[in-house]
Amino acid sequence: MHLPDCLPASFTPAKNAPCFSTSSQRALKRLVKSGLAGMLGLMLQASAADPAPAGSTTVAPTSSQAPAPATGSDGSSSRFDWSKVPPVTAPSRPGMFSIAPSGPGYYSLWDHITGNKRENPPVSPYAPYALMTTPAFDIDFRYLEKPDHEKDIFDPIKRIHLGDDFLLSFGGSFWYRYMRESDARLTNTSDNYHMIRSRFHADLWYQDRIRLFAEFLDARTFGQALAPLATDVNHTDMLNVFADIKIANIKDGPAYLRVGRQELLYGSQRLISTLDWVNTRRTFQGIKGFWRTPTFDLDAFWVRPMVTERNNFDNWDEKREFFGLWGTYKPMKGHLADFYFLSLDDNRNLAVGRAGVRGDSITHTLGSRLAGDYNQFLYELEGMYQFGQYSNQDISAFAVASGAGYHFKGKPLNPQFWLRYDFASGDNNLTDGSRTTFNQLFPFGNYYLGWIDRVGRQNIHDFNAQLNLHPLPWANFTAQYHRFYLANKRDFLYNAAGAATLRDATGQSGSYVGDEIDFRFNIHVDRHEDVLIGYSKLFAGNFLKAQAPRVSPDLFYVQYNFRF
Structure with missing residues (x-):
């Protein structure tokens, strides 16, 4: 699909796009579901094949049979080879990705204090950053199977071998964040409050065949002047509870079926993310089949979003179904291509903001993404087209994300710059009879459109730039600038959660929303600890000045994160 480089604010693709009748939508929905079932059936029927070649850095596929046992000094065979279990999914590069420093240096504040200068970055399962969207079940501790690995105080609770065939691990995290907001949520209210989140998980494997994973979550806030958001509080609940069953080895990778409550994370996270910025994270419940190889990953899923009930156990949303196919091709190190088809069936009879149109919807999203780095040049391009039905309206909407950057490799501060x-x-x-507002689905919107959360990926132009610096290997500074315009000045301004907030139906307030600056400074204290300090400011443009007078919000926050 070719998309023009520059689009006018009044562009409405519905006038030129094909229309799909209600009966066609239902037929397409049945087709997608049957395709999902067919893919899972194919996995079930697939015969075992050769194991993946050695040397993969992204995943570690396993054979359908245990490796040939080695012989010990007493003539007995050794236990199952655990060096490739689990076959974790490495997190995909987001947009505006940065390349960490390498070579000799101090890679944590503790290393600097103790004089532990390293020749290269240490092997660590955790990203050296306070925010980490990667689910706990994809944190890679397989290096512990190597006898010469660097020792850590929490090693005894990781990868506990129970006989030859069972493996048990424990882990978790704790975070505290202080938030100070002015003109919070586009009101004239200032809010100073505290967030606390605790997570704990247990992970049990039987060889590489069966996995049971459970993760507890408790999220609380203190001192909020405004009512807590649904994403702020969740008392004593389960974030993940699922079983993985290995179905087969297909060509050079294992295929699994996952059933239960599970976090989802795909591609750039513009459409599907765990949303680590919020206190509760995001999770779903349902079934997923996934196949992992060194060069290609393929997922098929059918899930329902979980509805947070802060004082009760969460339940899934029976009025929403989310299903899709997602493939990622990795032709070489540093480059990737995503291809996906997603469908969200929403039967909550919602209104479009406060415009009076209510109804159920089925939204299909077809998209692709390219990202990578080549000779210090950084690039990303993602296109997303949506069609479907909203009440009696035909959906035809799209989004484009593009960026080019440069890594000044070998220069002081390891500078990297993006224009997007x-x-x-x-x-x-x-x-009218068409719906052309893009639906951002389940995104990590703050990362792309500002940490104040007032702008979402709907009805928006965002011209932005990012500068990333490493004053020291353990210190990361990021500065972002955004200039926001409404794509159509008669539509709403939508926030990071996708909620319609402000609108001028006449369009007389104009399209210029405002400018936002975001600064973040992360200190990597040691392998387990990070401190993040951030400040964001939104300067009101003509639209905000007219619709929310005397509002110009800012945000200051300090976060401490501990993982084990």
């Missing part, structure tokens, strides 16, 4: 343009379509008439 993000676009998501809006609608100039919310009550």
Whole structure:
């Protein structure tokens, strides 16, 4: 699909796009579901094949049979080879990715204090950053199978061998964040409060065939002047509870079936993310089949979003179904291509903001993404097209994310610079026969559109730039600048959660929303600890000045994160 480089704010693709009748939508939905079932059936019927070649850095596929046992000094065979279990999914590069420093240096504040200068970055399962969207079940501790690994105080609770065939691990995290907001949520209210989140998990494997994983979550806030958001509080609940069953080895990778409550994370996280910025994270419940190889990953899933009930156990949303196919091709190190088809069936009879149109919807998203780095040049391009039905309206919407950057390799501070343009379509008439506002689904919106959370990937132009510096290997500074315009000045401004917040139906307030600056400074204290300090400011443009007078919000936060 070719997309033009520059699109006018009044562009409405519905006028030129094909329309799909309600019966066609239902037929397509049945087709997608049957395709999902067919893929899972194919996995079930697949015959065992050769194990993946050695040397893969992204995943570690396993054979359908245990490796040939080695012979010990007493003539007995050794235990199952655990060096490739679990076959974890390495997190995909997000947009505006940065390349960490390498070579000799101090890679944590503790290393610097103790004089432990390293020749290269240490092997560590955790990213050296306070925010980490990677689910706990994909944190890679397989290096512990090597006798010469660097020792850690928490090693005794990791990869506990129970006989020859069972493996048990424990882990968790704790974070505290102080938040100070002015003009919070586009009101004239200032809010100073505290967030605390605790997580704990247990992970049990039988060889590489069966896995049971459970993760506890408790999220609380203190001192909020405004009512806590649904993403702020969740008392004593389960974030993940699932079983993995190995179905087969297909060509050079294992295929698994996952059943239960599970976090999802795909691609750039513009559409599907665990959303680590919020106190509760995001999770789903359902079934997923996944196949992992050194060069290609393929997932098929059917899930329902979990509804947070802060004082009760969460339940899934029976009125929403989310299903799709996602493939990632990794032709060489540093480069990737995503291809996906997603469907969200929403039967909550929602209104489009406050425009009076209510109804159920089925939204299909077809998209692709390219990202990588070549000779110090950084690049990313993602295109997303949506079609479907909203009440009696035909959906035709799209979004584009593009960026180019440069890594000044070998220079002091390890500087990296990005220039980006993000676009998501809006609608100039919310009550006619077409719906052209993009649906951002389940994104990590803050990362792309500002940490104040006032702008989402719907009805928006965002011209932005990012500078990333490492004053020291253990210190990371990021500065971002955004200039926001409504894609259509008669549609709403949507926030990071996708909620419609402000609108001028006449369009007389203009399209210039405002400018946002974001600064973040992360201190990697040691392998387990990070401190993140951030400040964001949104300067009101003509639209905000007209719709929310005397509002110009800012945000200051300090976060401490501990993982074990």
